[in-house]
Amino acid sequence: xxxxxxxxxxxxxxxxxxxxEQRESIQTxxxxxxxxxxxxxxxxxxxxxxxxxxxxxxxxxxxxLEQQQYQVAIESLKQAIAAYKSAFSQTRNDADAIxxxxxxxxxxxxxxxxxxxxxxxxxxxxxxxxxxxxxxKLAPDDSCNHALKAGGLTSLADLQTSLCQYTQALSNYxxxxxxxxxxxxxxxxxxxxxxxARTLQKLGTCFEKLSLHSxxxxxxxxxxxxLSQLPxxxxxxxxxxxQIQKLNCLE
Numbered sequence: 001x002x003x004x005x006x007x008x009x010x011x012x013x014x015x016x017x018x019x020x021e022q023r024e025s026i027q028t029x030x031x032x033x034x035x036x037x038x039x040x041x042x043x044x045x046x047x048x049x050x051x052x053x054x055x056x057x058x059x060x061x062x063x064x065l066e067q068q069q070y071q072v073a074i075e076s077l078k079q080a081i082a083a084y085k086s087a088f089s090q091t092r093n094d095a096d097a098i099x100x101x102x103x104x105x106x107x108x109x110x111x112x113x114x115x116x117x118x119x120x121x122x123x124x125x126x127x128x129x130x131x132x133x134x135x136x137k138l139a140p141d142d143s144c145n146h147a148l149k150a151g152g153l154t155s156l157a158d159l160q161t162s163l164c165q166y167t168q169a170l171s172n173y174x175x176x177x178x179x180x181x182x183x184x185x186x187x188x189x190x191x192x193x194x195x196x197a198r199t200l201q202k203l204g205t206c207f208e209k210l211s212l213h214s215x216x217x218x219x220x221x222x223x224x225x226x227l228s229q230l231p232x233x234x235x236x237x238x239x240x241x242x243q244i245q246k247l248n249c250l251e
Contacts, residue, residue, distance in 0.1 A: 025063055029056045047090055054083035058104070070115050077108050095139040099148055102131035106152050113159055125156040143186035147195065150179035154199045161202070166209045173203035197226035201240055208247070217247045 036053035040046065057080035064073035081104050088097040109124030132149035139145060153176035160169035180196035183189075204219030220243050230237050 026060065029060045029063075032056045045090065047087055050083055050087035054080050054087060057083055065111070070111060074108065074111050074115070077104065077111065081105055081108065093138055095135040095142060095145065098131060098138070099135040099145050102128045102135065102148060102152065105131060106155055109155060109159075113162075118159065118163060121159055122156070125152060125159065128152045129156065141186055143183045143189070143192075146179050146183035146186065147189075147192045150176045150183065150199070151195065153179060154195075154202065157202065157206075161206060166206050170203070170206045170210065173199055173206055177203065193226050197223040198236065201227070201236065201243075204243065208243070213247055213250055217244065220244045220247065
C-alpha cells in the first residue's frame with residue numbers, strides 16, 4: 001500500500017532527523033576521543049579515561065555499522081579493543097573484563113568474515129578463543145566463560161565450513177560441544193542448551209559433508225532432543241527434521 005503524502009513526508013523527516021542525530025553522535029564521540037587523548041597525554045595509564053576512550057570507539061563502531069560503513073566500523077572496533085586492552089592490562093585478574101574483550105574480538109571476526117576478510121577473521125577468532133582461555137584460567141568454574149569459548153569455537157568452525165575446510169571445522173565443532181558440556185555441568189542454562197544443540201546440528205552437517213553418515217545422524221538426533229522443544233515450524237527444527245529423514249533413507 002502506498003504511503004499518503006503526509007505520512008511519507010513525516011517518515012522522510014524522521015529518517016533525515018535520524019541521520020542527523022547519527023552525524024551529531026559521531027561528532028560527539030570523535031570529540032570525546034580527542035579529549036581522552038589529550039587527557040591521556042598527562043595521565044597515560046588513567047583507567048577511567050582509557051575505558052571512556054574504548055567505549056567511545058565501541059559506540060562509533062556501532063553507528064558506522066548501522067550506516068553500513070563496514071570498513072570504518074571494523075577500524076573503530078579495532079581501536080576499541082586496543083583501548084580496552086590498555087585499560088584492562090591494569091586489572092589482570094578481572095576475568096569478566098577479559099572475557100568482554102574476547103567478545104569484542106569475536107565480533108570483529110564476524111565483521112571481517114562478512115566483508116570476506118577471511119584471513120583476518122580467522123586471526124580474530126583465534127585471538128578471541130585465546131582471550132577466553134585467559135579468562136578461564138582466572139575463573140575455571142565460570143560457566144559463562146566456558147559457553148563464550150564454545151561460541152568462539154563455533155564461529156571459527158562456521159568460517160572454516162564456509163571455506164569448505166570440513167576437517168578443520170569438525171575438530172572445532174567437537175571442541176565447542178565439549179566446552180558447552182562443561183558450561184552446562186556448572187550451570188544448566190536453557191539458552192546454552194539450545195546453543196549446544198545448534199552446534200551439534202552444524203557438527204552433523206560437517207560429518208555429512210565428509211560422508212560420515214552414522215556420526216551425522218547421531219549428532220542430528222542429539223540436537224533434536226533439545227530443539228524439539230521449539231515450535232514445529234521453527235526453521236531449525238524443520239531443517240533438522242529433513243536432515244534426519246534424508247539420512248534415514250540412506251540406512
